[in-house]
Amino acid sequence: MTKIERFKIGPRMSRVVTYNSVVYLAGITADDLSEGVAGQMTQVLRNADQMLSTAGTNRARLLMATIWLRDISDFDQMNAVWESWIDPANPPARATAECKLANAEILVEVILQAAL
Amino acid sequence: MTKIERFKIGPRMSRVVTYNSVVYLAGITADDLSEGVAGQMTQVLRNADQMLSTAGTNRARLLMATIWLRDISDFDQMNAVWESWIDPANPPARATAECKLANAEILVEVILQAAL
Amino acid sequence: MTKIERFKIGPRMSRVVTYNSVVYLAGITADDLSEGVAGQMTQVLRNADQMLSTAGTNRARLLMATIWLRDISDFDQMNAVWESWIDPANPPARATAECKLANAEILVEVILQAAL
Numbered sequence: 001m002t003k004i005e006r007f008k009i010g011p012r013m014s015r016v017v018t019y020n021s022v023v024y025l026a027g028i029t030a031d032d033l034s035e036g037v038a039g040q041m042t043q044v045l046r047n048a049d050q051m052l053s054t055a056g057t058n059r060a061r062l063l064m065a066t067i068w069l070r071d072i073s074d075f076d077q078m079n080a081v082w083e084s085w086i087d088p089a090n091p092p093a094r095a096t097a098e099c100k101l102a103n104a105e106i107l108v109e110v111i112l113q114a115a116l
Numbered sequence: 117m118t119k120i121e122r123f124k125i126g127p128r129m130s131r132v133v134t135y136n137s138v139v140y141l142a143g144i145t146a147d148d149l150s151e152g153v154a155g156q157m158t159q160v161l162r163n164a165d166q167m168l169s170t171a172g173t174n175r176a177r178l179l180m181a182t183i184w185l186r187d188i189s190d191f192d193q194m195n196a197v198w199e200s201w202i203d204p205a206n207p208p209a210r211a212t213a214e215c216k217l218a219n220a221e222i223l224v225e226v227i228l229q230a231a232l
Numbered sequence: 233m234t235k236i237e238r239f240k241i242g243p244r245m246s247r248v249v250t251y252n253s254v255v256y257l258a259g260i261t262a263d264d265l266s267e268g269v270a271g272q273m274t275q276v277l278r279n280a281d282q283m284l285s286t287a288g289t290n291r292a293r294l295l296m297a298t299i300w301l302r303d304i305s306d307f308d309q310m311n312a313v314w315e316s317w318i319d320p321a322n323p324p325a326r327a328t329a330e331c332k333l334a335n336a337e338i339l340v341e342v343i344l345q346a347a348l
Contacts (some may be wrong), residue, residue: 004177006206010208011199012202013181013209013210014206014207016209016220017208020137020285024180024208027210027211027212046300054120054148063236063256065245066348071332075334077325079244083244088243090245091244092239093245093257094244094245095259095298095300096333096334097345098216099214100213101188101214102188102191102212115234115236115251118253120347122323125321125323128315128318129297130322130325131325132325135253135295135347136252136347141325142325173261184329202307203285214305215331217328217329218307218328219304225327
């Protein structure tokens, strides 16, 4: 499969891009930014499920996750949500760092790559 | 295609690496760091065009873009340049964060992956 | 090769994931965080060699490196270790930024992708 496919195309990015049996997801943030980090992470991972489904794959086929936290002291709260979401037999590689994100209300952003 | 090819090889990194029908570009910064964020972003994307061309591809085949801004308040100015550069029918997945970069004059750095 | 293989699986991530002739490594940090940035980087790259070996590849087949430094003023010290480690004929693409990491003692974290 060498054709590029793009889904949820906006003026700035595609939310989902597939190519060569891999799906690249745009950075995922919560829709309701009034929630705390655990609530935002729950929303992010719900969105991730939808985006992975759009590409024809699912959370058991994740390859790599990059997680950006606005405040690294939210690490444990974020992890609790993460660990209850991933397929325990099939977790991706992962890296986490603290970064300010597009606006001050965004507490967590997750970037995923998965196998089709 | 499983051979790795490297272009613009320096002592620290290759600027362009191709493998398995994907090109990985090193983080791209502006050459003239006296410019503001819009000017730097314009330079970055001009460099991106050259690097993509070196690999035999182009901006319509981008898969993923990671954008690091020194100051996230430059988000709108960066986006204006970005949105006028990308192929509107074929934008990549994208994620943006605020990070300090290799020196204080670098206002934006862009990391791209594209299909060959 | 389209099967996903995972190695060093923990409750939160796999340290090594292979798919489609590419290996994705989790963010690598030093085991002994009492060391300075040069010592931590040396440990990180020793760990990288082991993880690449687990996947059946090596440092001459790196595609992309992302390096996060807690303090960007450690850039030159980190680079000295990096440049003595990489295969000079085969350096990967690379990008470096300053980010706070999972705890305050972690001075450097390295994320690698390599060809199998």
